[in-house]
Amino acid sequence: MIEEKPRVRFAPSPTGPLHVGGVRTALYNYLFARQHGGKMILRIEDTDRTRFVEGAEQYIIDALNWCGIDFDEGVHCGGDYGPYRQSERKVLYVKYIEKLIDSGKAYYAFDTPEELEEMRERGDGNQQYDASIRGKMKNSLTLSQQETDRLLSSKVPYVVRFMMPPERVVKINDVVRGKIEVDSSTLDDKVLLKADGMPTYHLANVVDDHLMKITHVIRGEEWLPSLPLHVLLYEAFGWRLPSFAHLPLLLKPEGKGKLSKRDGDRLGFPVFPTQWKDPQTGEIAMGFREEGYLPQAFVNILLRLGWNPGTDQEIFSMQEMIRTFNLEKVQKGGARFDPEKARWYNHQYIQQMDNETLAKEYLKILHRKGHDAPEEMALRITGMVKERINFPAEIWDQSWFLFEAPRELDPKVMKKKWKQDTPEIIRGLREQLAGAENFQPGALKEVVSDYIHSNGLGFGKVMVPLRICLVGKAAGPDLMEIMEIIGKEETLSRIDRALNP
RNA sequence: GGUCCGUUCGUCUAGCCAGGUUAGGACGCCAGGUUUUCAUCCUGGUAACAGGGGUUCGAAUCCCCUACGGACUACCA
Numbered sequence: 308m309i310e311e312k313p314r315v316r317f318a319p320s321p322t323g324p325l326h327v328g329g330v331r332t333a334l335y336n337y338l339f340a341r342q343h344g345g346k347m348i349l350r351i352e353d354t355d356r357t358r359f360v361e362g363a364e365q366y367i368i369d370a371l372n373w374c375g376i377d378f379d380e381g382v383h384c385g386g387d388y389g390p391y392r393q394s395e396r397k398v399l400y401v402k403y404i405e406k407l408i409d410s411g412k413a414y415y416a417f418d419t420p421e422e423l424e425e426m427r428e429r430g431d432g433n434q435q436y437d438a439s440i441r442g443k444m445k446n447s448l449t450l451s452q453q454e455t456d457r458l459l460s461s462k463v464p465y466v467v468r469f470m471m472p473p474e475r476v477v478k479i480n481d482v483v484r485g486k487i488e489v490d491s492s493t494l495d496d497k498v499l500l501k502a503d504g505m506p507t508y509h510l511a512n513v514v515d516d517h518l519m520k521i522t523h524v525i526r527g528e529e530w531l532p533s534l535p536l537h538v539l540l541y542e543a544f545g546w547r548l549p550s551f552a553h554l555p556l557l558l559k560p561e562g563k564g565k566l567s568k569r570d571g572d573r574l575g576f577p578v579f580p581t582q583w584k585d586p587q588t589g590e591i592a593m594g595f596r597e598e599g600y601l602p603q604a605f606v607n608i609l610l611r612l613g614w615n616p617g618t619d620q621e622i623f624s625m626q627e628m629i630r631t632f633n634l635e636k637v638q639k640g641g642a643r644f645d646p647e648k649a650r651w652y653n654h655q656y657i658q659q660m661d662n663e664t665l666a667k668e669y670l671k672i673l674h675r676k677g678h679d680a681p682e683e684m685a686l687r688i689t690g691m692v693k694e695r696i697n698f699p700a701e702i703w704d705q706s707w708f709l710f711e712a713p714r715e716l717d718p719k720v721m722k723k724k725w726k727q728d729t730p731e732i733i734r735g736l737r738e739q740l741a742g743a744e745n746f747q748p749g750a751l752k753e754v755v756s757d758y759i760h761s762n763g764l765g766f767g768k769v770m771v772p773l774r775i776c777l778v779g780k781a782a783g784p785d786l787m788e789i790m791e792i793i794g795k796e797e798t799l800s801r802i803d804r805a806l807n808p
Numbered sequence: 809g810g811u812c813c814g815u816u817c818g819u820c821u822a823g824c825c826a827g828g829u830u831a832g833g834a835c836g837c838c839a840g841g842u843u844u845u846c847a848u849c850c851u852g853g854u855a856a857c858a859g860g861g862g863u864u865c866g867a868a869u870c871c872c873c874u875a876c877g878g879a880c881u882a883c884c885a
Binding site: 319320416433490494509512531565649694759774775778781784786787 | 819833835845849877881883
């Protein structure tokens with residue numbers, strides 16, 4: 308199907324942290340490249356110096372690395388088609404822009420911002436810089452050759468605009484959307500080279516994609532409206548068109564609209580892969596990593612947001628993703644991010660995780676809480692509560708009572724489960740436990756069972772109150788295990804405290 | 809306003825291209841089971857073709873219109 312090895316690029320602009328939508332775009336590019344044995348390229352689109360944010364570039368690299376997405380060529384790892392930072396390619400674009408001017412496909416424009424503003428006003432704010440107006444503006448089409456040369460050699464700022472060809476129906480076949488047709492007469496003469504000598508995105512992206520031999524442009528839907536312009540640019544240069552695939556947007560969980568950076572903090576879930584500290588304000592935006600998401604889970608969530616395998620499979624290893632992903636099954640409509648399902652994915656991956664790794668995380672938490680435990684104990688507790696948790700941090704929530712006595716006994720549970728005869732029953736059980744020689748789960752179970760049976764009681768009548776004494780609530784893992792871990796002394800002491808508040 | 813794109817359970821989606829399904833799966837939710845409790849887990853249930861016209865024996869699937877949503881409309885990407 309694909310004869311040549313594909314070359315794809317992820318081309319973010321270093322204006323801040325990468326949000327989930329961008330990560331997904333990078334992921335789809337990556338999967339596509341890896342599946343076909345192609346190259347994955349990281350290009351930094353920093354042609355707007357005013358929006359440059361310190362640290363953003365490194366953040367992008369690190370965040371994608373955390374996701375398991377790596378590059379073959381790019382700003383951080385080199386390659387044969389560099390430089391990979393557009394600001395460092397500045398001189399290159401001028402060469403190409405001159406070609407366009409020489410062949411009459413682009414022209415110089417000297418209009419001031421005020422003049423442009425006035426032009427838009429005149430047409431009810433709808434006036435575009437296009438064929439209908441370019442003859443009335445200050446540009447190399449209306450000015451004499453002499454005057455143009457004079458302005459160019461003076462200090463007057465100018466831009467270069469693309470001369471949109473008239474009455475052309477541009478037909479493009481998008482890999483995910485199929486046929487798209489746009490009449491060129493509805494398009495305007497976009498600026499290609501800015502007054503500061505930097506190219507606009509439109510020029511830079513086309514020139515670079517061509518020079519870097521990009522075969523497939525896989526990017527967000529927000530670029531769809533400028534696709535016809537890009538196609539016409541390729542045509543103007545006489546270059547071969549790459550394939551285009553425009554990915555649907557990631558939407559807010561509630562309501563409508565594109566998922567924005569602000570939604571995260573507002574709705575209590577991250578929109579960034581990893582934590583980001585704004586260098587200006589010092590503000591910290593949370594990340595999936597810091598919230599306890601496993602990178603594989605995070606990537607899996609993104610994979611299924613807008614793509615489906617055509618089977619019932621939900622969980623994919625990176626290898627499986629690479630094997631099964633295809634652009635044809637990418638959804639056309641935008642997808643809403645669902646925090647609930649994200650939790651479920653993480654739960655699945657936590658279950659797959661080995662206990663040793665999880666136990667190490669647990670130990671870290673213990674230390675933070677001012678506790679410690681032998682590695683073996685951490686491992687044991689991890690095994691006890693693993694299936695109950697969605698995030699590593701929840702091991703603590705499920706096991707704190709192994710290190711600290713409950714401060715209070717849940718009043719709601721007390722009211723429901725602590726009956727008139729309960730103190731007497733627990734007192735009797737306490738005696739049996741006090742006399743127990745062996746405090747291991749098996750032996751304890753026997754002691755408790757014997758007590759229950761010889762007194763004609765039910766398990767629920769005894770076990771739930773005992774649990775309340777030890778844990779403070781009616782929830783948690785096996786009681787016998789708990790008793791062994793906290794030990795005989797602590798067990799009896801907690802019972803006493805519950806009996807004599 | 810203009811241009812372009814989109815619309816199947818609450819959410820992610822299968823099915824559409826090659827019309828005929830009890831419109832399937834997953835998350836969530838509800839119920840039951842398992843369990844000393846809670847959670848996990850297992851079983852079952854809930855719930856959708858945006859609306860209207862065509863074409864056709866037959867339309868979620870093909871065509872048109874409307875509605876709604878979104879993106880773009882900068883010397884930002």
